[in-house]
Amino acid sequence: MANGPYFACLGRPLLIGADGDPISVKTRKALAILGYLIRQRSMGDSRDRLADLLWSNAERLKAMQSLRQALKQLKSAETEAGVDYVMSSSGHLHVDSAVFQSDLLCLGELIEDGSAQAFRAAAELWRGDFLAGYEDLDPEFGAWLVVERERINADIFSLVLKDLDPEDTSDDGVRVEAGALFLLKMDPAFETAHRVLMRLYLALGQRERAEHQLKSCERELQLHLDIEPSEETRALLEDQLPRAAMGHGVPAARQARDQRALQQTAKKTGEIILPSVSILSSEINKQELIEIQHLKDEVIAGLSGFRSYDLYEGGGGFDDPASSMLVNGSELGSYLLKFRHNEQSGKTAIQFEDRADGRIVFNEIVDLRLWDSVHAAASHTISRIHLHTTNRLRDPKNSAAFARWCQAEALMWEFDPGSDRKALQLLEELEGNYNNFSMVFSAKAMINLKHLVNYPVKEKDRGMQMDSILSLCERAVTLDPWQPWNQRAHGWALLQSDMPDMARRAFLQAGRLNTVDPTNLMSVAEGLAFSGDVALARRNAEEAMSLVAAVPRLFYEYYANVYFASEDYDMAAKFVERASQSSISGLTTRVAALVCAGREPEALQVLERYREKYDAIVKNTGLGLHNPEEWAAKSNFFQDPRTRHRYDQGVTLVKRFFFGGGHQA
Numbered sequence: 001m002a003n004g005p006y007f008a009c010l011g012r013p014l015l016i017g018a019d020g021d022p023i024s025v026k027t028r029k030a031l032a033i034l035g036y037l038i039r040q041r042s043m044g045d046s047r048d049r050l051a052d053l054l055w056s057n058a059e060r061l062k063a064m065q066s067l068r069q070a071l072k073q074l075k076s077a078e079t080e081a082g083v084d085y086v087m088s089s090s091g092h093l094h095v096d097s098a099v100f101q102s103d104l105l106c107l108g109e110l111i112e113d114g115s116a117q118a119f120r121a122a123a124e125l126w127r128g129d130f131l132a133g134y135e136d137l138d139p140e141f142g143a144w145l146v147v148e149r150e151r152i153n154a155d156i157f158s159l160v161l162k163d164l165d166p167e168d169t170s171d172d173g174v175r176v177e178a179g180a181l182f183l184l185k186m187d188p189a190f191e192t193a194h195r196v197l198m199r200l201y202l203a204l205g206q207r208e209r210a211e212h213q214l215k216s217c218e219r220e221l222q223l224h225l226d227i228e229p230s231e232e233t234r235a236l237l238e239d240q241l242p243r244a245a246m247g248h249g250v251p252a253a254r255q256a257r258d259q260r261a262l263q264q265t266a267k268k269t270g271e272i273i274l275p276s277v278s279i280l281s282s283e284i285n286k287q288e289l290i291e292i293q294h295l296k297d298e299v300i301a302g303l304s305g306f307r308s309y310d311l312y313e314g315g316g317g318f319d320d321p322a323s324s325m326l327v328n329g330s331e332l333g334s335y336l337l338k339f340r341h342n343e344q345s346g347k348t349a350i351q352f353e354d355r356a357d358g359r360i361v362f363n364e365i366v367d368l369r370l371w372d373s374v375h376a377a378a379s380h381t382i383s384r385i386h387l388h389t390t391n392r393l394r395d396p397k398n399s400a401a402f403a404r405w406c407q408a409e410a411l412m413w414e415f416d417p418g419s420d421r422k423a424l425q426l427l428e429e430l431e432g433n434y435n436n437f438s439m440v441f442s443a444k445a446m447i448n449l450k451h452l453v454n455y456p457v458k459e460k461d462r463g464m465q466m467d468s469i470l471s472l473c474e475r476a477v478t479l480d481p482w483q484p485w486n487q488r489a490h491g492w493a494l495l496q497s498d499m500p501d502m503a504r505r506a507f508l509q510a511g512r513l514n515t516v517d518p519t520n521l522m523s524v525a526e527g528l529a530f531s532g533d534v535a536l537a538r539r540n541a542e543e544a545m546s547l548v549a550a551v552p553r554l555f556y557e558y559y560a561n562v563y564f565a566s567e568d569y570d571m572a573a574k575f576v577e578r579a580s581q582s583s584i585s586g587l588t589t590r591v592a593a594l595v596c597a598g599r600e601p602e603a604l605q606v607l608e609r610y611r612e613k614y615d616a617i618v619k620n621t622g623l624g625l626h627n628p629e630e631w632a633a634k635s636n637f638f639q640d641p642r643t644r645h646r647y648d649q650g651v652t653l654v655k656r657f658f659f660g661g662g663h664q665a
Contacts, residue, residue, distance in 0.1 A: 005081045007102040009035050011127030013134070015077060023077050028137060029054050029066075030073040034086075035131045036141075037095045038102055039148055041396075044087075044094025052553040056140040059577055061609070104130065104152070111159050116171070119160075119178035123185045129153075139550035147387045150361055154354055154392065157183060161192065161357045166199035173200045189224035191217060191233060192358030198236050210237060225363055227349075272401050272437050275332045275389050276310040277303065278355075281339035291368055292341045292348050298378035298516070299337070299350075305514030306386060307483050308402070331398050333389055335361070350381055352388070361388055372546070379516040379547040386517075401437070404430055408443060413554075415583055420447045438479035442489035445472035449492060453634045469493050477506075484510040484520050491527045500639035504531040511540055518548040518555075526558040529565035530637040537562045553579050557586045564589060565643050569597035584654065588635060592650020603650070607657045628659035 005023060008014040013031045015023040025031050033050060037043055047067060054070075055063035071086070071093075078084050085100040086093060107125050110118040130149050135142045164179045177200060183193040194217035201210040214237060217229050281296060303309050336353040351363045362384060371377040393403040394410050404426050411423035424447055431440045448464040464472075473490040480486055491506035507527035514520045525541035528534075541562045545551065560576035563569075572593035579586045587610065594603035632655050638644040 005077070005083070005085060005100060007031075007034055007038070007100065008127070009038070009131055010103050010107070010125065011129070011132045013131055017081050018083075023080050025077050026073045027070060028134060030070040030077075032131065032134055032137055032141060033070055033074065033093075034095065035134070036144075037086075037093060038100075038104065042094060043097055044092060047088075047091050047093060050093065053141050053144060054138050056138050056550065056553065057578075060579070103127075107156070111156060114163055114175075114179075116175040116178040119175070119182045123178075123182040126182070126185050140552065141550075143550040146384075147391055150388050151391055153186065154357075154359060154361065154388075156186065157190070157357045157359045158354075161196075164196055166196045167203045169200075169203050173204055176200050184220075187359070188220040190359060191221065191229060194220075194229075195233050195236060195358075198233070202236065207237075225351075225360070272405075272434055273332060274308060274310045274402055275393070276312065276334045277337050277385070278312045278335070279337045279339075291374060292339070294374045295348060295366065295368065295378055296339050298374055299381050302378055302382040302514070302516035303385065305484065305516065305520075307480070308386070308390070332400050332402060333392060335385075335389070337385070352385055375516065376547060379518070380549065382516050383518075383547075383549065401430060401434055405437070405439060405443075412443065412447060415450075417451075420450065423447060436479055438476045438483055439485050440476075441472045441479070442476035442483075442486045445469045445476070445493060446489050448472075449489075449496060453496070453631075466493075466497055470497050481509075482513060484513040484517070487513065488520070488523055488527065491531075495527070495530055495637055495639070496634070500531045503639075504528060504533055507531060508536075515543075516547065518544040521547070522555050522558045526561050529562040530639060532565075532640045532643075534562075534565045538566060557583075557589065560586075560589050560593065561637075564593055564596075564647065565638065565640070567596075567643070567646075569593045573597060573599070584658075585635060588650050588654045589647075590650075591653050592647045595649045595653065596646050603653065607653070611657075628655050631655070631659070 005018065006016040008016060013028075013035060015025055015031065015034070017023050032054060036050065036053065037045060047064070051060070051063040051067045055066050058066065071088075074086050078086065083099050085096045087096055103125055107122055110122040110125070130152050131145055135145055160179050160183055164176050166176055166180075168176055177197065180193045180196040180200070183190050184197075187193075194213055197213045198210045198217075201207070201213060214229065214233065217233060221227050221229055279296075279300060300311065300313075304311060334355040336351075336355055338349075338351040338353070340349045340351075341347075342349065346367065346369070348366045348368070349363065350366055352361045353359065354361055364381070364384075366377055366381070368374060368377055390406050392398075393400075393406040395403075396407060398404075398407075408423040408426040408430075411419040411426075424444065427440050427444050427447075430437060431444075434440070445464075448469050452464070452466065452469070470493045473486070473493040476483070476486040477490050487506045487510035491503045491510065494500075494503035494506060504527075507524045510520060510527075511524040521540045521544035525537045525539075525544060528537035528540065541559050544555065545559070548555070556575045556577075557579035560572045560579065563572035563575060570593075573590060576586055576590040576593060579590075587606075590606060591603045594600065594606065632648075632651050636644055636647050636651055638647050
């Protein structure tokens with residue numbers, strides 16, 4: 001064991017000291033903090049993000065207090081361990097990897113080793129899913145955990161399978177058998193691993209063991225997924241399928257060469273390659289199944305609305321042998337989306353598979369009677385697919401063009417000048433190779449607009465002025481008018497260019513283009529509120545809130561602006577209080593709402609309470625120091641004269657408080 005504590009996070013989490021004895025940690029959320037941090041880049045993240053994730057339903061102040069209490073519990077555990085491993089600086093937390101080990105990290109090292117002994121040790125180490133039993137800690141943490149588990153499992157399965165050749169009997173198949181058995185320890189219903197063992201036993205001349213493995217596969221699939229093995233699996237014993245269709249993937253080295261060649265061709269043609277999703281279903285042609293067809297159509301339309309996938313409609317179903325064939329792996333991803341309706345139960349099975357390794361990413365049973373609408377049920381499935389596919393692409397190791405875009409998009413949501421600079425570097429690289437990729441231009445426009453409104457003049461001078469930002473958005477819309485991201489960016493640029501009617505049209509178009517993405521709907525709602533279409537803004541915001549599984553704190557700031565435009569200032573103050581409180585714009589909305597609700601003393605208390613934090617933001621970004629009046633003019637997006645005048649009361653108070661004069665007139 002290492003120099004410090006050991007975190008067993010596979011299965012029920014447990015912190016173990018260097019002496020092998022368990023270390024007591026009072027609450028599960030304290031251990032959840034460790035689990036979250038070890039899955040981040042550099043094993044660290046901000047305090048704000050942790051508070052958002054684990055106390056998403058609490059008021060911001062209470063959430064930060066709860067986080068501090070959880071960190072005190074970890075500090076007590078550090079004292080018991082005799083070593084500090086959670087480090088803190090400038091609102092940031094990270095785990096010191098030099099003195100902190102985890103079973104997940106050890107598992108990765110064993111898989112990289114790839115020997116039979118290492119696979120056996122990995123099977124012993126696997127105690128269950130990452131942070132098992134922690135799904136109920138908080139809705140937002142639960143949503144993150146579901147996606148993170150899928151990412152961990154998919155990565156492990158991909159790494160193990162790429163080097164398992166079921167016809168390699170040089171060591172009597174010991175290594176291949178150990179690798180496949182490890183995968184079945186993780187997921188007993190993983191049909192591809194059953195096929196690997198069946199092919200290995202056949203190659204060794206052990207047909208009886210292959211037949212026994214088929215029976216084991218039948219039992220596990222029935223128990224866990226309520227399905228039968230595919231025809232491909234059964235045909236292995238009958239030797240009916242050619243080698244390429246038997247689940248034996250192309251060797252990793254060749255896959256890498258194929259992928260590089262594909263990317264080089266794409267660069268020459270300027271084509272952006274996207275993740276591919278093939279859609280299969282059993283026959284849906286009876287009148288009583290019209291809602292099931294509606295569900296399938298909604299899911300396909302929703303995925304299409306992201307314009308982030310190459311979608312293919314297939315004619316086969318769950319048990320079509322061709323659908324079970326593995327394909328050459330791509331770092332972008334190739335997936336199968338299957339629909340099957342059970343008339344007896346009245347429920348629909350939706351199964352999402354990774355074609356590179358045959359793994360079932362998720363299999364959910366949808367009972368439309370339990371949903372408010374088909375639209376809501378479809379949105380849930382689409383969100384799971386989109387989160388899984390894009391989160392894998394956000395790994396910086398993935399160099400494909402669309403993956404680079406996903407990485408830039410993730411950086412943009414951090415609302416930090418440093419992250420924006422990294423995003424711009426990625427976008428410049430993409431523009432150099434793919435000058436027809438529309439979202440590059442709208443993303444560059446959004447970053448520069450953010451700088452123009454929120455960052456200091458010295459940063460702005462290195463950026464673009466409004467005319468150039470608007471030109472970028474117009475180019476993006478010209479290249480792809482069907483991309484919601486482009487339309488939203490155009491709407492924000494038009495707002496700042498004093499063209500509210502045209503901005504409203506752009507936001508309306510964005511809303512029509514993707515009606516199942518809660519982020520798109522909420523951003524559109526805020527844009528419509530600023531443009532003056534308050535009733536439609538409320539409808540979009542309420543729809544977005546009804547579709548999201550766990551409400552991101554950023555949504556509360558958007559929702560607050562919608563309520564402010566509706567002149568419901570108490571509700572605006574209530575919602576923005578639950579927002580991240582990490583931006584001057586959110587603080588300004590809160591102060592303006594309190595002032596307009598006749599609660600100015602409370603607004604001043606809020607400013608005093610957060611003085612130290614926002615003084616640091618102003619100092620670190622230089623926000624408004626050079627020209628506070630320009631910041632005041634640009635920070636008010638509301639176009640309706642009455643609403644704009646009322647919001648200016650908050651802008652004026654924040655300007656006096658942070659940019660000179662304190663709270664005195």
